[in-house]
Amino acid sequence: MLLGMMNILMKACGLGNWRPFYLDIIFKVQMGNCLRPSRNGSDKDSKLNFSGGNxxxxxxxxxxxxxxxxxxxxxxxxxxxxxxxxxxxxxxxxxxxxxxxxxxxxxxxxxxxxxxxxxxxxxxxxxxxxxxxxxxxxxxxxxxxxxxxxxxxxxxxxxxxxxxxxxx
Incomplete structure (x- = not known):
């Protein structure tokens, strides 16, 4: 996924116009922070499963x-x-x-x-x-x-x- 995102960004910006802030965006996505629900709302009604734990x-x-x-x-x-x-x-x-x-x-x-x-x-x-x-x-x-x-x-x-x- 990361490689695909880098290729898209490089093609969109041109190799010479690669800017470091794009890396920041990529790594924030990879780190795992959700800021809002997905647009399609497909999993809105599902629940996270904590069964078997304390x-x-x-x-x-x-x-x-x-x-x-x-x-x-x-x-x-x-x-x-x-x-x-x-x-x-x-x-x-x-x-x-x-x-x-x-x-x-x-x-x-x-x-x-x-x-x-x-x-x-x-x-x-x-x-x-x-x-x-x-x-x-x-x-x-x-x-x-x-x-x-x-x-x-x-x-x-x-x-x-x-x-x-x-x-x-």
Whole structure:
């Protein structure tokens, strides 16, 4: 795909007019940030599948508040995935997120569909999907934008280790 995009851009601009900002566009697409739904809306009604994991699917603002409150009372760190059913990178990282929820069960894993809970997503300033928030005591302690599997696992591992050391 990347090679095809480069060929199209090179033909459109001419080899001598190749500009670095085109590379920026290509790599942003490859990194995995969705900014809006696809135009055809073909997968708008489908849901991301988090079955088999320890991921709580949040369906309302009240449910969000409850899960955050429970995590606070238990002294647990929350990992919240803000995603959308139409987002390709969100679909790509869903199974990895589910696996991480099983591997690091001392953390609370949540997922929020940005289209279903627009007010919540807006209040947290979600501008692209997927966006992962890492929260402790109801406060954001870190954030990751994009479907970067190694970086997501690195952040979760660090939080899991810090939660182990603080629980002794």
């Amino acid at each position: 991921v709580h699917v949040i369906g309302s603002g009240e449910e969000w508040d409850e899960k955050i409150s429970e995590a606070n009372k238990e002294g647990k760190i929350v990992v919240a995935n803000f995603s959308a059913a139409w987002c390709g990178p969100c679909k790509m990282i869903t199974s990895h997120y589910t696996e991480l929820s099983l591997k690091y069960s001392q953390l609370v894993f949540l997922t929020v569909d940005v289209d279903e809970l627009m007010d919540l997503s807006s209040s947290l300033d979600v501008r692209a999907t997927p966006t992962f928030f890492f929260m402790k005591d109801g406060q954001q302690i870190d954030k990751l934008v994009g479907a970067n599997k190694p970086e997501l696992e690195k952040k979760i591992l660090a939080l899991a280790e810090s939660s182990k050391s603080s629980s002794f």
